[in-house]
Amino acid sequence: MQAVILAAGRGTRMGPLTETTPKPMLPVADAPLVEHVADAAVEAGADELVVTVGYGADRLREHLGDAHRGVPIRYAVQESQRGTADALAAAADHVDGAFAVLNGDSLYRGADLARLFESPPRIGAFRVDDPSQYGVLTVDGDAVTEVREKPSDPATDLVNAGAYSFSAETVDLLDVSESERGERELTDVLARVMAREELGYAVLEEWMDVGRPWELLEANERRLPGSDSGTRGGDDGGHVRPDPTIRGDVHSNATIRGDVVVEEGATVGPGVVVEGPALLRSGCSVGPNAYVRGATLIGEGARVGHAVEIKNSVLMADATVGHLSYVGDSLLGPSVNLGAGTNVANLRHDGEPVAATVKGERVSTGRRKFGAVLGPGVKTGIQSGINAGVTLSAGARTEPGEIVRRDR
Structure with missing residues (x-):
């Protein structure tokens, strides 16, 4: 048929x-x-x-x-x-x-x-x-x-x-x-x-x-590849045991736990902890001293730098989170670049689901935790803060030290 x-x-x-x-x-x-x-x-x-x-x-x-x-x-x-x-x-x-x-x-x-x-x-x-x-x-x-x-x-x-x-x-x-x-x-x-x-x-x-964007996040949560081999590395000093899902360059002082795939051409630096499910695509780099957890996709050519935490997020091709930043439950489009110290909020303290904008209207995502949607080429100044549920359009910019509470 x-x-x-x-x-x-x-x-x-x-x-x-x-x-x-x-x-x-x-x-x-x-x-x-x-x-x-x-x-x-x-x-x-x-x-x-x-x-x-x-x-x-x-x-x-x-x-x-x-x-x-x-x-x-x-x-x-x-x-x-x-x-x-x-x-x-x-x-x-x-x-x-x-x-x-x-x-x-x-x-x-x-x-x-x-x-x-x-x-x-x-x-x-x-x-x-x-x-x-x-x-x-x-x-x-x-x-x-x-x-x-x-x-x-x-x-x-x-x-x-x-x-x-x-x-x-x-x-x-x-x-x-x-x-x-x-x-x-x-x-x-x-x-x-x-x-x-x-x-x-x-x-x-x-x-x-x-x-809608949060459904793309959920789709990745559903489809990120798993592994039958269980936990790899950890108590023995973080050395990764041989496994066909680890094909990239993983430093001996990095720790890989759970269902993690590191594609050929990906690089994981010293001091990095990756807790699956996670997929690190070819050409991406993580670390040193970064923490990746939750259902996370690090796209081709993307870069996660020193002391960065990425939780349950999608970084598309060539996105960069270079230094001292936190990104949670978010979607970063191609070639996004977050300045040092940029933090993305992903939780409402009143316990209500986070709302986001769809075609000009605020809509409940149905998710207690949801961060930001950053369009292609977004760049943030150092020490920027982005509120939960904020959308930044393609090419948008933030000023150093700015707290972004509304879409732009």
Whole structure:
């Protein structure tokens, strides 16, 4: 079965991280988000991938190439981002037979998608505690009878996971009208499918929509690589025992504990403590005397310097936290540079969840601990302090000694 991956959108809810990077190319552990989707599709049995591209199309083409894990890839271009049905329509000429559709910004599991691919048409469903914030499925036995967007009285706890399998004839149903949002929606296509044939569903064991910065943080928490070998180093003076996950240059006086991967080309200096789960990508450097803990990704070419503590965060390619700083539960975009003594707060003392800005509105992250979102090229002056939930746009600057309490 072919699998169409919708990866054309810019991802405005993820701003400012998407100001220079298309959302499907944001890092989740050792690969961009879209590659995790492609992995799941191939594991489920897809024999061809059709990737719909738009914003940042060249980046996706360059990364994915002509094949993924031996499965050929074709590309379709959505000229302007006018909704999910429009994105699928852009790929229609490449579809031949029954096909699946997957969002390029969600996490799926291959075994789940294998069940979805059986006996199309089917929709991927996921059980949530509060379905009122999603498209909710009404079902009758094994069939879906309705999909309602954000109902106040949800009929079930099953929500639309943005994964579908369709019969070949569905391509004739894609020319739907624009919704109130001014987009052509796949949910309207589903209504046409249900009017013509029975729409089944497959309940997914794992699904995550990665649409906002704190969800990218959670995606990394879920996908950071583990290790079966348990704790390495520690009481014997910190010397790292031989392990295939430690391929970089780790100083004999560094301590590695838990599930940690140090890629070839990464450097860990003296006095460093890394407590997993953590992934140190090729070309990055950590230390001397730095502390990395929690679910942390140190990206390619990133630098963590002397007496720096990084906790449960994502540092993207070439980000630098050079001296005497603390970064917790935060996302640092490419080429961010924090001046010496910069500290990022990540906790509200009243115990309430931290709020962050999404498309101009303050929204609860649902997380008791959440730090800052720093866009590409942000630079801070020495001794800067950044409040929990603050977003700094691409290229933003802070003055030495400044306390930043609001977005900029």
